[in-house]
Amino acid sequence: MRIRAMxxxxxxxxxxxxxxxxxxxxxxxxxxxxxxxxxxxxxEFAHLGIARCFGAAGFxxxxxxxxxxxxxxxxxxxxxxxxxxxxxxxxxxxxAGVIAERIDAGDPCMLDEVVAHVGTPGVLSHTDAALxxxxxASHVASCLSLLRAGWRDIEADAQARANSVAANVEWLARxxxxxxxxxxxx
Numbered sequence: 775m776r777i778r779a780m781x782x783x784x785x786x787x788x789x790x791x792x793x794x795x796x797x798x799x800x801x802x803x804x805x806x807x808x809x810x811x812x813x814x815x816x817x818e819f820a821h822l823g824i825a826r827c828f829g830a831a832g833f834x835x836x837x838x839x840x841x842x843x844x845x846x847x848x849x850x851x852x853x854x855x856x857x858x859x860x861x862x863x864x865x866x867x868x869x870a871g872v873i874a875e876r877i878d879a880g881d882p883c884m885l886d887e888v889v890a891h892v893g894t895p896g897v898l899s900h901t902d903a904a905l906x907x908x909x910x911a912s913h914v915a916s917c918l919s920l921l922r923a924g925w926r927d928i929e930a931d932a933q934a935r936a937n938s939v940a941a942n943v944e945w946l947a948r949x950x951x952x953x954x955x956x957x958x959x960x
Contacts, residue, residue, distance in 0.1 A: 811836070811939060813875055814851040815932035820874030820921060821853040823928040824867045827920050830857030834931075836939050838946075849939075862913065868905035869917045872897055874928065877921060889914050 818834040825832055832855040839848035859867065869892060876891060877883055889911050891897060898906065906913070921928070 808940070811849055811936050812878070812932070814849040815936040815939075816874050816878045816928070817871035818851045818853045819928050819932040819935070820870040821855075821867055822931070823924045824870040824917065824920050825853075825855055825857070825859070827924065828857075828859055828863045828867070830855055830859055830867075832856055834935065836935055838939070838943050861908075865906045865909040865913045866917045866920070868898075868902045869909060869914060870921060871899075871902060873914070873917050874921055877925070878929075883918060885911060885915055885918065888918060 814836055815834075818836065822832050822834055832853055835850075835852045835854070837850045839850045853871075855867075872892060873883075873888060876888065881887075881891075892906075892909075892914060
């Protein structure tokens with residue numbers, strides 16, 4: 775069975791520089807932005823990178839959710855897929871974000887550890903959990919392999935977007951042109 779989808783997921787990334795996963799946020803010297811923004815970009819571009827491996831196309835949207843200050847903003851992050859994937863391919867794409875965050879944080883990535891991490895309640899977003907339902911260790915192994923093979927491109931795409939978003943947020947914070955606020959009330 776093949777599943778056709780347009781909108782894949784929308785997530786709200788945690789506030790105040792904390793990644794949504796339990797992995798400790800680490801800022802690479804290559805991306806000079808806040809940890810939550812980096813995690814959002816790595817997570818979503820991992821979904822896109824793995825979807826590309828299966829011949830699908832898509833795009834990533836990252837927007838400030840609350841603050842004009844990049845160091846204290848939450849992030850609305852979305853990967854939108856255009857294409858058709860099998861159920862197994864969807865499982866692997868859905869797992870990619872949280873596994874990529876683990877790789878990026880420098881956490882151990884042995885198969886058994888990653889399978890246990892992904893299976894921890896609350897680690898996967900609601901959408902990722904629904905799309906990966908029925909995954910097993912072979913899906914995690916495939917995802918790890920594809921992420922490692924494409925890591926340079928995933929990280930480069932995430933770096934470019936994180937730097938762009940951070941620059942836009944900083945510009946808005948300095949701007950006195952009366953632009954509307956994009957703050958979201960809880």
